[in-house]
Amino acid sequence: MALLRLRAALLGPARLRGTGIPWSVLRNYSSASAKEKERRSAICERTELLEVLKARVKQLQASNIPEVMVNKVELAPLVNDKYQDPLWKGGAPSPAEEQPAPRERGESPAQPSGWVEKLKKEVCTRQLKVESKLAIAASQLAVEGQAKAKTKAKAKAKGKTKAKAKANKSVKKPKAKVDAASIWGPTGSRSVCAHRKPRVAAVKEGAKAQRPWRAPEEKESNHRKILQQTVQSSLECFLFLQQPEEAETFLLMYHNSRSKRRLLNVDAYNIVMRSWARKGCLQRVHQLFSMLVSAGLQPSLDSYAAALECMGRSQVPAKAIQRCVKQLKNDGFVVDELFQKCLFEEDEKEKVLRAIRIVQPKYQLPPPPRPKICKSSLLRAFYSRTTMPYPKLDFSVQELQERFQQQLEMELDNTVTIESVESTKPLTPQAIKARELLATLRSQWHDSILRALQKSKHNMSKLPMASGYNILYPYLCLLPDEEYVAIMMQVLNTLSPQGESLAVLARDLGSKVYNRYVTQRKLRSRQLEKVQEVYKGYIGLLARDSRPHEYLPREYWEKLVVEAGFGPSLNLKDCSWPYVILMRLGMHLLELLVQAVRVPRNILNPRLEPRLIPVLYHIYSFRSTWQVGLIKPHPIFSQLVSNAAETTLTFNSSVIPMLCPPVPWTSPHFGAFVLNDTKLMRFVDGAVQHQLLLEQCPPVNLHPVLDALNQLGNCAWKINQPVLDIIISIFNDKGNEKLDIPPPVSEAPRPPAAPGNSATGNKSHKQELLLCKKKAAEMHSLRMDALYKLSIANYVRDKVFWFPHNMDFRGRTYPCPPYFNHLGNDVTRAILLFAEGRPLGPKGLDWLKIHLINLTGLKKKNALRERLEYANEIMEEILDSADRPLTGRKWWMNTDEPWQALACCMEIAKASRSPDPAAYVSHFPVHQDGSCNGLQHYAALGRDLIGAVSVNLMPCGVPQDVYSAVAQQVEEFRKKDAEQGVKVAQVLQGFISRKVVKQTVMTVVYGVTRYGGRLQMEKRLKEIEFPEEYLWEASHYLVKQVFNGIKEMFSATRDIQNWLTESAKLIAQSGQTVEWVTPLGLPIVQPYYRSKPTVLNCSMQTLTVKTFNGNQKPDTVKQKNAFPPNFIHSLDSTHMMLTALHCLRQGLTFVSVHDCYWTHALTVDVMNQICRQQFVALHSEKILQDLSKFMVEKYCSPDREMRALWQSKLMEQLSNVPKTGTFNLKRVMNSTYFFS
């Protein structure tokens, strides 16, 4: 009977492998050859194993009959329940025989597939015929016999084909399983019928995932997955609402329909079980168990957790619990696993524990797993324990605790209302009047929105679930009505006069509701309490008046969690909503808003007749052949808002920098803000691949990345107040476009008066009018952006604050707060300072001066010493700028980055005037920039000698400039061609310069094509007034020569680029997406798919939504073109993270803006050294070989079935790693201008 079980166990690990990456392989690149050996021995082992298994199967069959019969006799009197529960009450008999309701009997299984289905049918028909229990036992036997005959052959065949593909580990595991199976084997017959199918189906799915190019099934499953998610998130809503009856009705709606039932998986049943368990209704949970089984699914660990929780709540005899535990073990689980893997909420854990202790009074919680340590060769030193303690912040425990409380309160409020920097302006009477008017209107709108919401909810609630039931209803019940209204009102307050696209607004509304819901869940599930408690302990790592610890923030946090005994329960159960639901919900709210909000038409012009008109209107904007829906505010409303000149801004709390050190990232689900939901990896709306990949990845592989993000997030900041004050004064005056302070819209060019008296004027007048409007719209958005940034800066001007970080899918890191952060423009960077101060030290002042010259953009080609000399020469100008920024000679205004230059001038002035500059405590960040960082990585990858020199990998007296070098090379080509009489080459004489080639060279790294390159060239040539008749030919010629030049200088670079492109092309053509793993272990997948849009039919407008799914066909062009730049970005992010981590060990303050690294003036030299060391270390790894190995493993699995022509082609391409040059990487260590 357990035959299928065995087979499934055998294939188990392979199945796991199918969907993801063989992590055992990935973890350590160097172990590959050892693995090869093991694999060979594994094949021998495998054949032996098969023999053992066969024998075991026979044994099981022999021992089966008596056991079953005995059980029956024994338990018969106990079965008096109406449902004849098959589980711990009923004991062993096959569950299919004792289904709770007869209607389920005749139904065909969920996954119709070949012989399994046939078997199942046989079981059913037999069951219908035979009534007596004895007969049932007999029939069971018969079925079993058949099953054996068929499975044996199959299992054998499959086992063999898989054997090769399997890594060493996967062989050991099934063995363990077999042992387990032999223990429960004889008694475990009850679930055989049910188990047969899912296991087989699972195996099949695994195989499917390995063969993604078999399209037809997947197309369907794509749609199915979305529906599945939708069902689950709806059930979650009911769970949250504590409405188990509704949840069950909803579930039954799917369960009872043959076609819909396949949308349900174990998790769906589990959710309903949990909602009953919370109420302590054991009978219902039992019923669901049998439903689960009748649907052909196998209970998971969570199912048992729910059952036990329920038993822990209600008074049940110990015997029942015992049976449940036994069943759990029969299904191959261990009790300890409950506490290690299940994500408990509220008091679930205590209840489960109580139930367990009833049967095992001495049961102790399992010891926490030993923390694993990352074994990456790049970080061996970093993770070794003999390091200095974690640096302290300049705060006491008390202070940090207070700050945490502030932050928590802010996030609990969800929104923050702050004064804008414009509030210093005097108020006009007109504004006061308008504000009053607006206030009354708002309260009216609030009421009407509330009414509209309640009405629509009422209408929805009346519909029975089965007929025309609105799927959105539970989502509209999650929060108090007031909160929905508040969210909708927020839209009104932030809508720009130009309007906003419908889709953007809908998504915004939907995700706001979702975020509120997640917060509520965190509160409800007591997750927040736990976080609070752990954070309290966590402060001990950071506060100055606490004991020093050698832990990293993540490690310390994990340790505290373990000590508090929270286990994994700090993570919420995954509760994300499908994108489609998010959009639907948003659209519904938006429709309510558009309908409900009205304003009297005569509010600004009393002459008009009083009539209510909509404040928001919906129109289409036409762009070539497609149309976009827009929501625009009525001009009356915009006028009113602008009259009121309100000076408060309301933001989501996640927009404000954190007021306490961020919660460290410990998993892809947990970190950054205290309450606000933050993704570890940013991705396009609706994309799910990245999250899936991160979840599949063993946690230890993510440790380096998480630690790097924590390190970046733990940098404390403060505001440079004098600079901020100057900026605000200019902002509130009239702005200054040259200094990048956007002027107010009132400064926008006025449209000329209409000529004559024609109503609309002539064409050119219209054109001008349009231009003015466009300009005004641009100015408005620039102004608002600056207003947000400055207001937030002003809000935190006296505080110390933190930017929690996350990353994009290539590992590039970003601060989470979107408006105000150090990644911003010159203005925002100029107002940021490190909160921590360090003395300048002997060379600090010089670094400040060099930094200033770097910011001016002058002296780029000069050595550092010359830059310093120049700074000393113009010291007078610097001091003048610092002392009289707006009234003096304004030297700083004519630099590349004026505001940062100004801030630097001030710092230099202060430092140089202090009695001992070396002791002057500076908070000023000094930057070091990579010179053409992308090409640096390429040159290092390919060991290109000439290339390496031109991007400063080689020590040199003065900085090299790759653009000039390429220009020179191109000029040489041109001369040659000109001599040979090529007309274009002759015409181009005197036109080739650094400026012409710069953009193209820069973008070559990021995969610019000839086409794009030519357009760039054309633009540049036009700028320098090149004769127009030759423009096309000349740009064509130039781009060709630039490519040739780069090829000449970076010979290996082009090869590598081509290799990457070609590999990605072949992979994408085979129907797979390009995936790789960075040297730090971060898994990456390119999210470019030929997405099939889903059309949402909403009453206002149909909306086309792009949905993503792992099973979609990749977009070959994008996959191909984006791979080289993405790969390089994943390398530069790795370099940054390595530098960040090693800086941490040296006690440096470090932050980065991609390839620009910041630290204190004192530590610039140390950082520079680390940066170079890590670059050398990174490129000393066999990056390309490892990539090739990984991809061969992933895309060319040696499965005979899949051998095809394209596969051998792909194999050849992937294993053919380009050759490298002769550059000695170690030279980077001494290169001054590598980063400068």
Add this chain to the structure above:
Amino acid sequence: MLAGRAPPGAAGCCRRLLAAALAAGLRPLLCGLPPCWQAARRAAGQWPSPGLRVPGAAEAERLVQQTQRVQRAGTSLRRFIACPQLARTVQRCLQSGAGPGPQPVLLECAPGPGILTRTLLNAGVRVVALENNSAFLPNLQSLENSLDGQLKVIYGDFFRLDPLVTGTVKPPAMCSDKLFETIGVEAVPWSADVPVRVFGIIPQKKERIILWRLLFALYECNSIYKYGRAELNIFVSEKEYKVLTAKPGDAKAYQAISILWQVGCEIQLLHMEPWSSFLTNLKNRGLSVPKSMRLPNDHLCLVRLTPRQNLFAGGLKPTNSSTFIFMVKQCLGKPTSRVTDRLNSWSLDSDGKLLRELEIPKNAATRNLYPEDYRRLFEALQNSNMFTETWFHDEVLDSIRNINL
């Protein structure tokens, strides 16, 4: 309607003429007719037949392929009339329905090898050939020189008239002012007769865009319509023809563009011809027929679009017509929405009063209204000064950017 399919023998008979044509070097053969008779006909806009030899299809194909070779890669797809029989059919269609008076000049767009040009000239039509490919020009120009003013050849592209970019206009793009000055056509009032007739085959790729641009020119009396009610005789794809002439309620075809063309012009189908009858400039000699899922698309349709004389007789004026266009486009943005809802959401109609007056049912969907209904609706709104008081005015201005696609 004429026969839709070219006889298969057409190409064969042409081939026989090939040798002779090559010998003659395509030189036009002038026919000797008494000059006084010529002058009389000329005054009536009808020229005597110059008796030109019309080259056959094979020769035309060779010519097209030849020019293609000279051109650098990337010239866009073009279709030509290569078969003399098709040319004669088109010529008869063009001359059908002509009144007895003097005939306006015929502007032939992109004649290419000149098969139709010669056929038209032989039929006594005064032709202005507007060729956008300089490779075809020498041949056409030598033809022009051999005639006594019956043909005028201009280097230019009809479908790139009056480009929107500012700055100098580079040929083959050109300004309509210049074109009309060259061909000597004066502007006439809207109510007057057709000042000029145009024949052309719309380039497939930009078909929709060109139709929209012509529409805007028509409603604003710009470009060619500045000179009066220019009559277009154009080959459009069958699916586009179906759209242009779609009736209300036809979910597949009835769109804003249908309404606007039907209000603006009289649309007359002159002839349908299978795609295969046309010669393309593709190297592989493919036909490159655009795909169509919902509408039939087996033919190119010769459609005559004559602007309505009474277009601007009512409340609709060239000055406010962009509002009309905007309104129609907005209404048809979601064709299943109700007209009342639309008007209300724009606060254009107080309590359905307007619709009641126009006897439009309350629950009518926007796609159920006839083009004429939209016109009446607009005129009623215009009369009640609804537009000027609301944001609609601003919005129209905004959409101009989008209008000029």
